Amino acid sequence: MTAGETAPGTTGETCRDGSAGRGGSADGEAEVLARVALSRIAEPGDEVVGRSVRELGAAEVLRLLTGGGRLPGATERRMDGYRIRARGQDLDPAADVAAVRALGGRFVPPGDGEWPGQLDDLGDQRPLGLWVRGRPSLRLWALRSVAVVGARACSAYGTHVATTLGAELAEAGWAVVSGAAYGVDAAVHRGALAVGGPTAAVVAAGLDSPYPRGHAGLLERIAEQGLVIGELAPGEHPTRSRFVLRNRVIAALTRGTVVVEAELRSGSLITARRARDTGRHLMGVPGPVTSRMSQGVHQLLRDGAVPVTCAAEVVELVGSIGADLAPERRGPLLPRDLLAPAAARVLDALPARGPAGEAEVARAAGVGLDETRARLHELLTLGFVRRCGPHWRLAPRGANPCTPVPPWEGQHAAG
Numbered sequence: 001m002t003a004g005e006t007a008p009g010t011t012g013e014t015c016r017d018g019s020a021g022r023g024g025s026a027d028g029e030a031e032v033l034a035r036v037a038l039s040r041i042a043e044p045g046d047e048v049v050g051r052s053v054r055e056l057g058a059a060e061v062l063r064l065l066t067g068g069g070r071l072p073g074a075t076e077r078r079m080d081g082y083r084i085r086a087r088g089q090d091l092d093p094a095a096d097v098a099a100v101r102a103l104g105g106r107f108v109p110p111g112d113g114e115w116p117g118q119l120d121d122l123g124d125q126r127p128l129g130l131w132v133r134g135r136p137s138l139r140l141w142a143l144r145s146v147a148v149v150g151a152r153a154c155s156a157y158g159t160h161v162a163t164t165l166g167a168e169l170a171e172a173g174w175a176v177v178s179g180a181a182y183g184v185d186a187a188v189h190r191g192a193l194a195v196g197g198p199t200a201a202v203v204a205a206g207l208d209s210p211y212p213r214g215h216a217g218l219l220e221r222i223a224e225q226g227l228v229i230g231e232l233a234p235g236e237h238p239t240r241s242r243f244v245l246r247n248r249v250i251a252a253l254t255r256g257t258v259v260v261e262a263e264l265r266s267g268s269l270i271t272a273r274r275a276r277d278t279g280r281h282l283m284g285v286p287g288p289v290t291s292r293m294s295q296g297v298h299q300l301l302r303d304g305a306v307p308v309t310c311a312a313e314v315v316e317l318v319g320s321i322g323a324d325l326a327p328e329r330r331g332p333l334l335p336r337d338l339l340a341p342a343a344a345r346v347l348d349a350l351p352a353r354g355p356a357g358e359a360e361v362a363r364a365a366g367v368g369l370d371e372t373r374a375r376l377h378e379l380l381t382l383g384f385v386r387r388c389g390p391h392w393r394l395a396p397r398g399a400n401p402c403t404p405v406p407p408w409e410g411q412h413a414a415g
Helices: 026-041 047-056 058-066 076-088 093-102 117-125 138-143 156-171 184-194 213-225 240-253 267-277 292-302 311-318 341-349 358-365 369-382 407-414
Strands: 105-108 130-133 145-149 175-178 199-203 227-230 256-259 281-284 385-388 391-394
Touching: 026 047, 026 058, 026 076, 026 093, 026 105, 047 058, 047 117, 058 076, 093 105, 117 240, 138 145, 138 227, 145 156, 145 184, 145 240, 145 267, 156 175, 156 184, 156 311, 175 184, 175 240, 184 199, 184 213, 199 213, 199 240, 213 227, 227 240, 240 267, 256 267, 256 292, 256 311, 267 281, 267 292, 281 292, 281 311, 341 358, 341 369, 358 369, 369 385
Parallel strands: 145 175, 145 256, 175 199, 199 227, 256 281
Antiparallel strands: 105 130, 130 227, 385 391
16 A cells, blocks of 8 residues: 555544544554554553553554564563564554455544544543444444343343333434343344344454354344444454453443343443443343342442333433433323312222211211212212112222212112
């Protein structure tokens, strides 16, 4: 690639911290390609490399790592690790960019117009850049996004809740972010896809290495309808530590994180802690107290996470203050809820068993005798009471209140 050329899928201007922004200068392009190369040498979230890139620029850090130099503050043991990886890699960042471009993807470095600024909250653990597949703008989607994570071996309850949350959040216009793993992650993505809504998967491998393999089709659907995002260069495969480090991106990228199900030792709790550490909203869906799969969530709730049971409650927390309030939840409206206060007092004054005279009811209700008679006849018309000669009693259980009783029925009961 000649000086001044722009690598496919990248933009070029160099920012003060060594990040690449809009433009097309040779220096800016060198910074972008250096970040791509560094993503093969350093593991995601490497603070030594991140700090060095911030202070020296990516091109200079790459020169030091490949030329036998030493990064500020790095031990010799750590430098040996970088050098071993650098020697073991056939570094060709332009080829990496071209390979992802062939998949319909692009490399988005810090400073680019598509870069989500909230990832800067990670400090020196900020990604060197993100590989992205999908048409939507990552920055715009991230501004209105929620992470939903949970157990891989989730229960039927967890699958149901996650699918419903994914669908309802997407229908409300929120991008649903998760990790495309088995269990809760997959259910969330599928819920959003089912309603044609926005969803993004943050993966712990190269975009050309779908993982888990059983979700290759799901990841393709997400790339067609939403976004697939990763830090690792093409051909890189996931490891346990890369899954853990991937979680910091999910947490920082979004406005808040919802944990649906999680055991006490769960990767989802790592995402939850990172969300809390970066000042994001942390929410948990309560489950059965007897379920091992909900023990981790319940611990989060004890530690201060906000309990949520539906998408409306999530949106109320992460949305605009005063504009995204969840509707108030109430039980079913009963016919007696519509009674006037005096009628309700008269009804409550009737004994649970047996009849009572009008004077007795009036004393118990604290209502005048004439008012009591009027209210008893009103309750008779509505089907709440029965008349037994000079006495009154509650209508039998199972009778339909608000269904008028013919006068002769009450008279027959009196006889």
